[in-house]
Amino acid sequence: MLNIKDLHVKLEEEDKVILKGVDLDVPAGAVHAIMGPNGSGKSTLSYVLSGRDGYEVTAGAATLDGADLLVLDPEERASAGLFLAFQYPVEIPGVGNMTFLRTALNAQKKARGEDEVSAGDFLKLIREKAKSLKIDADMLKRPVNVGFSGGEKKRNEILQMAMLEPKMCILDETDSGLDVDAMRLVSEGVNALRDAGRSFLVITHYQRLLDHIKPDVVHIMANGRIVKTGGPELALEVENNGYADILEEVA
Amino acid sequence: MGLPADKSDATADRLAALTMPDGASWARIAREAASTRFQAMGLPGRRDEYWRFTQPDTLNAIQPPEAALYPPEDPPAFSALDRLSVVFRDGIFDPEASDDLALEGLEIERLSTATQADFHWAKDLYGVLETRGQDPVERPFAALNTAFATDGVVLRATKKILKPIHFRYLHEKTDSDAILHFVVRVEEGAELTLLEGGPAAARFNKCMEIDVADRGSFHHIRAQGRDHERRAVTHLFARLGEESTFKSFTLTANGRLTRNEAVIELTGDNATAHIAGAAVGDGDFHHDDTVFVTHDAVNCESRQVFKKVLKNGAVGAFQGKILVKEGAQKTDGYQISQSLLLDEDAQFLAKPELEIYADDVICSHGSTTGAIDEEALFYLRSRGVSASEAQDLLVLAFLAEAIEEIESEEIADDILTRLESWLVRHRG
Numbered sequence: 001m002l003n004i005k006d007l008h009v010k011l012e013e014e015d016k017v018i019l020k021g022v023d024l025d026v027p028a029g030a031v032h033a034i035m036g037p038n039g040s041g042k043s044t045l046s047y048v049l050s051g052r053d054g055y056e057v058t059a060g061a062a063t064l065d066g067a068d069l070l071v072l073d074p075e076e077r078a079s080a081g082l083f084l085a086f087q088y089p090v091e092i093p094g095v096g097n098m099t100f101l102r103t104a105l106n107a108q109k110k111a112r113g114e115d116e117v118s119a120g121d122f123l124k125l126i127r128e129k130a131k132s133l134k135i136d137a138d139m140l141k142r143p144v145n146v147g148f149s150g151g152e153k154k155r156n157e158i159l160q161m162a163m164l165e166p167k168m169c170i171l172d173e174t175d176s177g178l179d180v181d182a183m184r185l186v187s188e189g190v191n192a193l194r195d196a197g198r199s200f201l202v203i204t205h206y207q208r209l210l211d212h213i214k215p216d217v218v219h220i221m222a223n224g225r226i227v228k229t230g231g232p233e234l235a236l237e238v239e240n241n242g243y244a245d246i247l248e249e250v251a
Numbered sequence: 252m253g254l255p256a257d258k259s260d261a262t263a264d265r266l267a268a269l270t271m272p273d274g275a276s277w278a279r280i281a282r283e284a285a286s287t288r289f290q291a292m293g294l295p296g297r298r299d300e301y302w303r304f305t306q307p308d309t310l311n312a313i314q315p316p317e318a319a320l321y322p323p324e325d326p327p328a329f330s331a332l333d334r335l336s337v338v339f340r341d342g343i344f345d346p347e348a349s350d351d352l353a354l355e356g357l358e359i360e361r362l363s364t365a366t367q368a369d370f371h372w373a374k375d376l377y378g379v380l381e382t383r384g385q386d387p388v389e390r391p392f393a394a395l396n397t398a399f400a401t402d403g404v405v406l407r408a409t410k411k412i413l414k415p416i417h418f419r420y421l422h423e424k425t426d427s428d429a430i431l432h433f434v435v436r437v438e439e440g441a442e443l444t445l446l447e448g449g450p451a452a453a454r455f456n457k458c459m460e461i462d463v464a465d466r467g468s469f470h471h472i473r474a475q476g477r478d479h480e481r482r483a484v485t486h487l488f489a490r491l492g493e494e495s496t497f498k499s500f501t502l503t504a505n506g507r508l509t510r511n512e513a514v515i516e517l518t519g520d521n522a523t524a525h526i527a528g529a530a531v532g533d534g535d536f537h538h539d540d541t542v543f544v545t546h547d548a549v550n551c552e553s554r555q556v557f558k559k560v561l562k563n564g565a566v567g568a569f570q571g572k573i574l575v576k577e578g579a580q581k582t583d584g585y586q587i588s589q590s591l592l593l594d595e596d597a598q599f600l601a602k603p604e605l606e607i608y609a610d611d612v613i614c615s616h617g618s619t620t621g622a623i624d625e626e627a628l629f630y631l632r633s634r635g636v637s638a639s640e641a642q643d644l645l646v647l648a649f650l651a652e653a654i655e656e657i658e659s660e661e662i663a664d665d666i667l668t669r670l671e672s673w674l675v676r677h678r679g
Binding site: 050051052073074075077078079083084086089090091092093094095099100101103104105107108111143144160164 | 624625626627629630631632633634635636637638640641645648649651652
């Protein structure tokens with residue numbers, strides 16, 4: 001599904017190299033986790049994949065189902081099936097949550113040559129999905145993420161994911177700022193979307209989230225590279241011993 | 252103290268080119284007085300305090316610069332509403348194109364007819380509110396208008412008027428110079444919605460005097476045409492009685508030069524005045540909102556909400572004042588002026604002012620200039636919304652606070668549709 005080869009990335013504005021040859025292969029239906037210390041390049045990887053400005057790819061490739069992601073605009077990547085759940089979802093005053101989601105959904109459908117969703121069908125769909133994430137009607141009507149608590153923002157990300165039904169979901173520290181209950185809710189939302197045709201890349205600092213969203217593969221990222229790959233037990237090792245041992249081992 | 256010679260000469264030349272219409276003695280007196288006021292003030296110049304942001308040359312000139320003709324907006328603003336239309340072609344009333352001017356509770360007459368009558372209710376208002384609005388800031392074009400307006404309408408609402416009255420201004424001559432004057436009286440407890448739409452002329456000077464009696468309610472929504480080359484100077488002079496409501500919203504979508512002045516006086520306790528504007532400009536566009544709200548009664552509320560979206564060299568200006576007079580306690584005054592600059596060539600100039608002589612009031616004002624929020628833009632795009640559509644969404648979100656001032660949902664939707672199609676036409 002997602003294939004990253006020897007990806008090198010630097011900041012556009014300064015001579016700072018962040019990713020120094022990332023290789024990653026997430027097959028269809030798989031859940032991969034990336035863990036790593038602060039500054040290892042995890043969030044940069046998610047931004048580069050989703051097409052945020054400010055980064056320059058100096059070498060390497062990233063494809064989604066064989067299509068070159070790096071030449072696409074962010075909206076084209078979204079229509080191709082890529083979704084990034086933001087670490088810090090953006091507040092957009094004046095744009096209603098529902099208007100936003102309907103515009104996004106129909107824009108993607110249009111880009112893929114599919115029929116747009118009618119207002120009635122959309123309403124039915126969003127109510128159903130919102131309910132399971134305990135998002136009430138008031139939250140749907142409010143401007144995007146404005147006045148939402150940390151937990152509400154993350155739930156809103158998962159709602160968007162559920163509505164847009166992407167093939168490849170990247171979760172960037174979705175557990176940050178969540179209490180235990182919110183974490184369970186968000187994880188349930190993600191698990192409900194697990195499907196043979198859908199892959200996940202879960203970026204996190206803590207093993208805790210991986211108790212709820214069980215990964216098939218865990219990668220350790222450090223200094224702009226993936227330095228170790230293993231099963232779920234790798235996450236437990238990090239939780240118990242920190243990164244120091246692993247980093248020493250691969251150094 | 253006389254005017255500087257150059258200013259005095261230009262003013263005299265302009266006067267010489269104008270003809271004062273005939274009328275009954277009260278009208279003649281009002282016009283003569285206005286002409287005298289105008290001569291004393293003279294045409295404005297860049298050195299005048301309230302003309303620093305806006306070049307008045309094309310408004311001062313004897314002949315207006317030519318303005319190319321464009322097909323009228325299709326469908327025209329407000330055309331889906333059940334309304335009473337009053338049509339002006341280049342500033343001349345067209346009875347054939349207008350609806351039958353009869354509506355329960357409404358007295359409506361052409362200005363030329365009203366000013367022929369020896370006795371008329373409009374006598375107490377014509378030029379009267381304009382004169383009140385000349386102090387402390389001079390508004391020479393309004394005085395010129397009172398003296399020389401060639402057409403217009405006087406109307407009086409004596410109860411709740413069920414249909415909006417719609418002044419539709421068609422522009423059909425490249426060199427037309429229209430001067431229209433309106434007098435509106437909303438009687439005690441009456442309600443009136445007034446709509447204005449269209450570019451009007453190559454040059455348009457419009458003055459509207461609005462007297463809202465106690466518990467009266469006046470709603471005003473205008474769409475000043477779109478994508479044309481008109482130069483306009485307009486004035487609203489409003490006087491508000493006890494527990495009365497005044498709400499005015501203006502949409503401006505291009506036009507070479509637009510100077511919209513509003514002078515609102517809250518004279519009765521517990522009155523409310525909201526004035527809002529959304530202006531979108533692309534290219535050769537200069538838009539100036541000059542607003543003066545005076546609180547002269549207890550427990551009144553005023554709101555000024557002005558938003559401008561500018562690009563490709565478009566210029567926006569805002570001069571807004573809240574004056575709270577001695578004794579106008581419990582005043583709640585609010586003013587916000589904001590611009591969204593879509594590129595580095597656009598410009599926004601703002602002069603917010605507060606002057607307060609009462610001690611128990613809440614007054615706030617703010618003015619900002621900003622660009623599109625790149626974070627929000629990326630967030631929208633990451634969900635599949637195209638860059639241009641995402642930008643339009645953010646522009647409309649920026650304008651929302653002004654549009655929310657329109658009470659009628661149907662009218663707000665009409666305005667929103669116009670904005671959306673303008674944004675689509677002016678992408679890139």
